[in-house]
Amino acid sequence: MSQAIEIMPLTLTIQGGVDKDGHSDAVSEIEIARGEIIGIVGPTGSGKSTLIADIEQFALGDTPSGRRILINGLEPAGEMRSNPRKKLVAQLSQNMHFLADMSVEEFLKMHAKSRGKDPGLADKVIALANTLTGEPVNPAFQLTILSGGQSRALMVADIAVISDSPIVLIDEIENAGIKKQEALRLLAGEGKIVVVVTHDPMLALMASRRIVMKNGGMTKVISTNEDEQRVFKDVERMDGWLTSLRETIRQGEVVA
Amino acid sequence: MKMVVVAGTPGSGKTSVLMHAVKDLLRSGRSPALVKIDCMWTEDDARFRRLQVPVAVGLAKDMCPDHYAIYNFDEMLQWAEAQQADMLLNETAGLCLRCAPYPDKALAICVIDVTTGPNSPLKVGPLLTTADAAVMTKGDLVSQAEREVFRERILEANPGCRIIEANGLSGKGSAELAQLMASWPDISGEMVLRHNPPLAICTLCTGELRISKEHHRGVLRHLDGFMEYTGE
Numbered sequence: 392m393s394q395a396i397e398i399m400p401l402t403l404t405i406q407g408g409v410d411k412d413g414h415s416d417a418v419s420e421i422e423i424a425r426g427e428i429i430g431i432v433g434p435t436g437s438g439k440s441t442l443i444a445d446i447e448q449f450a451l452g453d454t455p456s457g458r459r460i461l462i463n464g465l466e467p468a469g470e471m472r473s474n475p476r477k478k479l480v481a482q483l484s485q486n487m488h489f490l491a492d493m494s495v496e497e498f499l500k501m502h503a504k505s506r507g508k509d510p511g512l513a514d515k516v517i518a519l520a521n522t523l524t525g526e527p528v529n530p531a532f533q534l535t536i537l538s539g540g541q542s543r544a545l546m547v548a549d550i551a552v553i554s555d556s557p558i559v560l561i562d563e564i565e566n567a568g569i570k571k572q573e574a575l576r577l578l579a580g581e582g583k584i585v586v587v588v589t590h591d592p593m594l595a596l597m598a599s600r601r602i603v604m605k606n607g608g609m610t611k612v613i614s615t616n617e618d619e620q621r622v623f624k625d626v627e628r629m630d631g632w633l634t635s636l637r638e639t640i641r642q643g644e645v646v647a
Numbered sequence: 648m649k650m651v652v653v654a655g656t657p658g659s660g661k662t663s664v665l666m667h668a669v670k671d672l673l674r675s676g677r678s679p680a681l682v683k684i685d686c687m688w689t690e691d692d693a694r695f696r697r698l699q700v701p702v703a704v705g706l707a708k709d710m711c712p713d714h715y716a717i718y719n720f721d722e723m724l725q726w727a728e729a730q731q732a733d734m735l736l737n738e739t740a741g742l743c744l745r746c747a748p749y750p751d752k753a754l755a756i757c758v759i760d761v762t763t764g765p766n767s768p769l770k771v772g773p774l775l776t777t778a779d780a781a782v783m784t785k786g787d788l789v790s791q792a793e794r795e796v797f798r799e800r801i802l803e804a805n806p807g808c809r810i811i812e813a814n815g816l817s818g819k820g821s822a823e824l825a826q827l828m829a830s831w832p833d834i835s836g837e838m839v840l841r842h843n844p845p846l847a848i849c850t851l852c853t854g855e856l857r858i859s860k861e862h863h864r865g866v867l868r869h870l871d872g873f874m875e876y877t878g879e
Contacts, residue, residue, distance in 0.1 A: 444787070444819065448812070453822035473810065475795045482791040491793050492764045501765070502792045505799035549792050 401425055401463055403558060403584050405446065408457030410438070410608025416458070418609035421602065425557070428585040430595045433604030439588045440485070442604065443560050446586060447482050448472060456607065476507040481554035483561045483578065488542050489534035495545065496530035503553050512552050519548035523574060525641075544574075551577045561587040564594065572630075593630050596623040648724060649734040650834045652716075652749050654774050655758030657741050660784035662691045663815025664758055664824065665738055669698050671825035672734070680732030682723045684716045685740045701730035712740035713748040714844065720750060724834075734828065745845045747773035750838035754831040756824075758782045758813075761789055761797050768800040773842040775801065780809040780827060787814055 403423045407416030423429050431439045441456055449460045449467045460467070462479065470477045491498055499513035513530070521527050524544035528537065537545065550559065559578050564571050564587065575594065579585045589595050596619055603611045615623075639646050655661045665681075672679050680701040683691045687706065695702040703726055707715035716739055727735040739748055749755035757778035759768065762785045768775055775781060781801045786794045798810055809827065813820030849865030864878035 441817070444817070447791075448819065455818050473812070475798065484787075484790055486788065486790050489793060490762050490764055490789055491796065492766060493796075498765075498792075498796060501796045501799060505795040546790050546792065554792065554795075 402461075403446070403586075404461040404464060405442075405609075406459040406461065407609060408445075408450075408452070408454075408459070410606045412606065414608060416609040418602065418612055421609075421612055423584050423586070425584060426582050427600075428579060428587065428598045430598035430601030431586065431588045431604060432590065432595060432601050437604040438607035439604050440562055441607065442602070442609070443482070443562055443586065443588055446558070447480050447560055449480075475505050478506075478554075479556050480558045480560060481550045481556040481578075483546055483550055483559070483564065485562045487539045489537065491534050493534055494530065495528060495532050495534055495537075498534055499549065499553065502549065506553055508553055516545070516548045516552045519552060519577070520544040523547060523577075547574045547577060551580065555580070557582075558584045559586070561585065561589075563588055564591075593623070593626045596620070596626060648728065648732075648833055649828065649831050650720075650724065650750065650753035651734065651736045651756060651828050651831070652739065652753050653736065653756045653758060654739040654748065654778070655741050655756075655782075656744070656760065656763075656771075659741070659758045659760040659763075660813075660815035661738050661741060661758045662694060664782055664784060664813050664821065665736065666694060666698065667813075667815070667818040667821030668825045668828065669695070669700060669736070670818075671822050672828065673698070673700070675825065675829060677734055677829055678730075678732045679734040679736050680727040680730045681736045681738070682726070683738045684712055686712050686742070691738070701727070701732060707740065711746070712742060713746035716740075716748045717746075717840065717844075720838070736828075744770070744772050744774050747777045747840070747842040749777055749841045750834070751841055752832070752834040752836075752838050754828060755779045755841070756782060758784060759801070760784050761786045761794060765793070765796050765800045768797070768804045771804070775808075776805045777841040778805060778808055780811060780824075781805065782811045782813045782820065782824060784813055784815055786812050787817075 405421050407419040409415055431442055433439050445454055445456055445458045446460055449472045450458050451466055452459050471479060496513050499516050500510040503510045503512050517528055517530055524540045526538060526541055528541050528545055561578060564574060587594060595601055596615055600612055600614050602609050603613060636646055653661050653665055669679055681695050682703045682705060683689055684705045684707060689704060692702045692704045705719060716737065723737060724735055755778045757775045759781055761783050783797060801810055811820050811823050813824060849867055850863045855862055866876050868874045
């Protein structure tokens with residue numbers, strides 16, 4: 392096997408750029424360490440996805456935002472930016488559907504190949520996906536016929552198994568129709584840097600800090616304080632209750 | 648003088664990607680001049696003109712647009728020279744995929760839309776296989792996994808090519824593309840095409856409208872693959 396990712400990044404640094412009007416980011420620099428989950432919040436159109444895209448492509452002042460992304464305090468080498476075999480970033484985007492006209496198995500094998508991994512991992516991805524969704528995914532299915540939930544489960548499992556990278560970017564997991572905490576736990580794995588765009592109170596409060604976006608700019612960073620951590624416990628309880636209600640209704644039973 | 652030929656299927660984002668790259672080129676002090684080739688009609692020149700660069704349009708009309716571009720490369724270069732440009736950017740019409748209008752010494756760029764699916768790099772033919780760089784567009788509409796599979800497919804079709812992920816809306820990738828254009832060697836001496844144009848010398852090329860086989864002469868290929876010459 393390849394020794395692809397020997398260089399486990401210890402820190403990810405975002406250096407500020409400009410907002411949509413060309414004003415400098417109020418947050419000039421933020422450093423994220425291994426094992427940290429960090430949130431990105433803000434209204435629609437505030438630049439959350441743009442920030443995620445900056446991180447995904449390791450922007451070096453060459454994207455419209457002018458931001459720079461450093462790994463261990465240094466500019467990443469060119470190969471790290473483009474070659475999937477050397478990529479340090481796995482991304483779960485907002486896209487809920489596949490457009491590729493291929494079977495699930497063929498696609499996963501091809502993806503494993505593009506990342507320099509064993510094509511045999513395809514089976515593992517499918518098995519994992521099927522623990523996240525109620526409707527089983529079959530290796531022979533065409534990707535384009537998968538439901539939103541199946542696609543999402545497959546994308547999550549693919550990231551956990553094939554794109555297994557030290558930095559994980561997640562854009563809006565709550566729209567998923569899958570078990571979101573389980574998905575986040577899977578994606579976060581051990582000692583990874585997780586950046587998650589979210590409006591979901593539970594996911595946002597799971598993060599130790601959150602970057603607040605407005606008009607394309609990073610306006611401030613909020614650290615989750617003790618009060619918020621207490622609120623998180625309540626939210627977690629409430630979410631568990633809602634999940635069980637949802638399951639009851641889905642199963643065609645009467646809510647007691 | 649540098650020369651860049653930007654080819655790709657209609658709607659793949661050639662113009663948008665090129666617009667962003669031109670802005671980056673201007674910012675770095677280059678003087679590009681642009682020639683847009685199209686078939687019947689285009690308004691892309693109006694978009695380019697907003698960038699305050701010299702723009703010319705060539706409409707191929709009855710001639711194959713790629714053949715038309717190739718036939719007129721000399722004239723385009725002379726025109727660019729007269730505009731005091733240091734770089735000729737030629738955007739092709741992008742049609743049948745059979746021709747690759749790439750001179751050997753120009754930078755050949757194939758723009759390819761990720762949403763057309765991972766089989767499309769295999770269908771594009773010489774337009775992709777003889778290009779120096781492939782620019783993947785609309786990647787924001789698919790998952791990262793799908794982009795990576797698409798990338799792998801491009802490399803299967805053209806193992807040596809440089810791949811740039813670009814976005815015609817946000818401008819992502821344009822800086823990398825502009826840098827590649829600016830670093831390409833100047834053209835010099837006689838240029839030849841990288842790939843031979845297709846055999847297309849039949850009565851249809853000269854305006855025959857009737858459909859039945861008896862009306863056609865020239866180098867013709869049957870559905871079963873048999874190719875023959877019929878005529879005098």
